[in-house]
Amino acid sequence: xxxxxxxxxxxxxxxxxxxxxxxxxxxxxxxxxxxxxxxxxxxxxxxxxxxxxxxxxxxxxxxxxxxxxxxxxxxxxxxxxxxxxxxxxxxxxxxxxxxxxxxxxxxxxxxxxxxxxxxxxxxxxxxxxxxxxxxxxxxxxxxxxxxxxxxxxxxxxxxxxxxxxxxxxxxxxxxxxxxxxxxxxxxxxxxxx
Amino acid sequence: xxxxxxxxxxxxxxxxxxxxxxxxxxxxxxxxxxxxxxxxxxxxxxxxxxxxxxxxxxxxxxxxxxxxxxxxxxxxxxxxxxxxxxxxxxxxxxxxxxxxxxxxxxxxxxxxxxxxxxxxxxxxxxxxxxxxxxxxxxxxxxxxxxxxxxxxxxxxxxxxxxxxxxxxxxxxxxxxxxxxxxxxxxxxxxxxxxxxxxxxxxxxxxxxxxxxxxxxxxxxxxxxxxxxxxxxxxxxxxxxxxxxxxxxxxxxxxxxxxxxxxxxxxxxxxxxxxxxxxxxxxxxxxxxxxxxxxxxxxxxxxxxxxxxxxxxxxxxxxxxxxxxxxxxxxxxxxxxxxxxxxxxxxxxxxxxxxxxxxxxxxxxxxxxxxxxxxxxxxxxxxxxxxxxxxxxxxxxxxxxxxxxxxxxxxxxxxxxxxxxxxxxxxxxxxxxxxxxxxxxxxxxxxxxxxxxxxxxxxxxxxxxxxxxxxxxxxxxxxxxxxxxxxxxxxxxxxxxxxxxxxxxxxxxxxxxxxxxxxxxxxxxxxxxxxxxxx
Numbered sequence: 001x002x003x004x005x006x007x008x009x010x011x012x013x014x015x016x017x018x019x020x021x022x023x024x025x026x027x028x029x030x031x032x033x034x035x036x037x038x039x040x041x042x043x044x045x046x047x048x049x050x051x052x053x054x055x056x057x058x059x060x061x062x063x064x065x066x067x068x069x070x071x072x073x074x075x076x077x078x079x080x081x082x083x084x085x086x087x088x089x090x091x092x093x094x095x096x097x098x099x100x101x102x103x104x105x106x107x108x109x110x111x112x113x114x115x116x117x118x119x120x121x122x123x124x125x126x127x128x129x130x131x132x133x134x135x136x137x138x139x140x141x142x143x144x145x146x147x148x149x150x151x152x153x154x155x156x157x158x159x160x161x162x163x164x165x166x167x168x169x170x171x172x173x174x175x176x177x178x179x180x181x182x183x184x185x186x187x188x189x190x191x192x193x
Numbered sequence: 194x195x196x197x198x199x200x201x202x203x204x205x206x207x208x209x210x211x212x213x214x215x216x217x218x219x220x221x222x223x224x225x226x227x228x229x230x231x232x233x234x235x236x237x238x239x240x241x242x243x244x245x246x247x248x249x250x251x252x253x254x255x256x257x258x259x260x261x262x263x264x265x266x267x268x269x270x271x272x273x274x275x276x277x278x279x280x281x282x283x284x285x286x287x288x289x290x291x292x293x294x295x296x297x298x299x300x301x302x303x304x305x306x307x308x309x310x311x312x313x314x315x316x317x318x319x320x321x322x323x324x325x326x327x328x329x330x331x332x333x334x335x336x337x338x339x340x341x342x343x344x345x346x347x348x349x350x351x352x353x354x355x356x357x358x359x360x361x362x363x364x365x366x367x368x369x370x371x372x373x374x375x376x377x378x379x380x381x382x383x384x385x386x387x388x389x390x391x392x393x394x395x396x397x398x399x400x401x402x403x404x405x406x407x408x409x410x411x412x413x414x415x416x417x418x419x420x421x422x423x424x425x426x427x428x429x430x431x432x433x434x435x436x437x438x439x440x441x442x443x444x445x446x447x448x449x450x451x452x453x454x455x456x457x458x459x460x461x462x463x464x465x466x467x468x469x470x471x472x473x474x475x476x477x478x479x480x481x482x483x484x485x486x487x488x489x490x491x492x493x494x495x496x497x498x499x500x501x502x503x504x505x506x507x508x509x510x511x512x513x514x515x516x517x518x519x520x521x522x523x524x525x526x527x528x529x530x531x532x533x534x535x536x537x538x539x540x541x542x543x544x545x546x547x548x549x550x551x552x553x554x555x556x557x558x559x560x561x562x563x564x565x566x567x568x569x570x571x572x573x574x575x576x577x578x579x580x581x582x583x584x585x586x587x588x589x590x591x592x593x594x595x596x597x598x599x600x601x602x603x604x605x606x607x608x609x610x611x612x613x614x615x616x617x618x619x620x621x622x623x624x625x626x627x628x629x630x631x632x633x634x635x636x637x638x639x640x641x642x643x644x645x646x647x648x649x650x651x652x653x654x655x656x657x658x659x660x661x662x663x664x665x666x667x668x669x670x671x672x673x674x675x676x677x678x679x680x681x682x683x684x685x686x687x688x689x690x691x692x693x694x695x696x697x698x699x700x701x702x703x704x705x706x707x708x709x710x711x712x713x714x715x716x717x718x719x720x721x722x723x724x725x726x727x
Binding site for chain 1: 331436443516517
């Protein structure tokens with residue numbers, strides 16, 4: 001069993017939180033894990049990605065080879081497209097539909113969405129709206145994680161537990177909000193299938 | 194069993210603590226920053242009172258660590274690869290003085306220049322200084338090797354270079370920890386002249402160093418990490434260094450190519466170790482993250498020996514970071530590739546955060562200097578380097594920390610007017626102050642803008658030595674107090690700021706404009722922390 005996941009977005013959107021939560025859930029399942037992160041210059045509004053690898057066997061490379069990713073989790077639609085060379089033919093793209101437009105030549109959003117739909121398996125959702133309904137637009141990343149969770153080989157209860165552990169320091173309200181966001185994302189993606 | 198999910202950087206930091214570290218010395222720099230940050234946040238370090246304050250720059254960090262080592266305690270220095278250039282004088286000479294307490298120098302290289310101005314390979318520094326070098330391939334090795342690095346440092350009385358690259362620094366994996374060791378006691382060197390590099394002493398010490406570096410080739414604490422795995426294939430053997438080994442195994446794990454493989458993670462490498470491959474095989478492929486250092490030494494100048502494949506003959510690209518797909522190609526293994534990236538996808542370069550003070554400063558500066566077609570703005574390294582990109586296009590240089598000031602002085606002496614420079618507060622105290630002294634001594638007509646966001650921004654907001662001290666420092670260096678101006682870079686002050694900049698540009702001497710507004714990232718963090726406490 002293995003899950004090779006690319007998590008992508010724009011600096012500051014919270015991709016490291018997605019990786020952190022999934023990492024906790026993986027450890028609870030005694031799985032091997034490697035998670036490569038982007039720190040430094042790109043965090044200033046640039047494109048950022050994390051290579052996240054889970055397996056029941058030891059993992060050699062910190063980076064996922066081209067064409068081997070099982071899943072792209074993206075908090076921004078154009079960023080989902082940037083990593084398609086890594087996606088395997090049977091892989092899934094789960095992405096937010098809400099763009100971050102911080103460059104003058106950002107393409108038309110509809111064309112971006114159209115391009116994502118050309119991928120064999122894709123789930124596109126407005127995570128910002130779902131997160132707002134859950135209590136805060138900041139939880140958009142957790143909504144996306146929830147939507148991607150059916151495609152990660154980890155029991156959902158462990159994901160919930162990991163969200164609790166991850167946000168515990170920030171208080172019960174933040175934990176509750178993020179659990180709500182996680183569940184809403186999951187439900188939505190199951191309904192879309 | 195104590196298992197912890199750690200970045201490569203964090204594994205090194207945790208290992209240093211567990212190896213009885215007394216002091217961690219560093220200046221922030223991607224990808225090394227998290228080593229010090231981990232120790233600063235560590236309860237274990239707090240309880241043991243491990244020294245863990247940021248240094249002014251990499252040189253002062255290196256020297257303080259050497260002083261701690263002089264006193265018999267274990268010290269670690271951490272920096273990014275270009276930081277080792279700054280610390281090089283102290284580093285190279287510390288190989289001659291030797292050490293007392295264990296001294297490990299971590300240099301984090303950045304191949305492909307994700308956040309750097311070059312991709313130099315720190316292993317050359319180890320060779321240059323004739324000191325041992327470790328190059329762990331994964332997080333667990335990054336942890337384990339630190340213990341051996343300190344032991345070797347103390348056994349041979351040499352500083353040890355610990356080389357990592359971005360991918361290991363910033364990749365997380367479960368790491369198994371050991372029981373912590375006790376801190377060393379204060380114990381001064383027996384030879385009062387050990388650290389006195391007068392020529393007559395240094396010459397003797399250099400001969401000793403040359404002998405020691407030969408002995409190191411056969412030191413088991415180093416050699417045990419260079420592992421040979423035989424295979425039946427005699428056509429080609431493979432030498433894989435550091436993290437390149439992971440990419441090799443990623444490709445070979447489900448195949449039966451039977452290549453003999455030598456994994457190299459410590460230097461210097463013994464002849465016998467390399468012969469395991471070269472005696473068996475008709476050719477050898479060398480995979481190295483960084484420069485072709487082992488490859489070059491195998492080829493030599495004549496390159497008439499065994500057939501070598503690597504970065505120099507194009508089997509592997511000559512520059513840039515490796516990855517599993519590049520290594521696959523070098524092995525002739527086809528790799529599937531997903532869909533091409535749609536032409537719709539545009540580059541998203543890093544940019545100033547919304548509301549950043551640097552942006553308002555550049556807006557004012559562009560207007561102030563706009564009337565002078567020949568005016569140029571020199572700069573250097575920090576978030577403000579983004580002022581080189583549209584829509585600002587303000588600065589024309591980024592070479593090294595502090596070079597903004599001194600390049601402006603040189604250009605002014607060549608006749609450039611106006612010659613302006615933009616430097617950050619932390620970069621100013623890192624390497625800008627000495628250049629400002631040059632400017633003052635030469636009464637150079639330059640305008641120095643210190644864009645003061647009260648933090649080391651680009652690396653994530655570490656404390657800046659300059660905070661609250663800039664005016665006094667500039668006065669102390671000898672800048673005329675009337676020409677040290679303070680402005681707040683905000684849109685509402687735009688006109689005043691432009692006017693002040695123009696006044697100082699017209700002044701025929703050294704002027705400093707301190708454009709001070711806190712980094713919005715650190716300000717937000719501070720607000721959050723204080724509201725959490727409330």
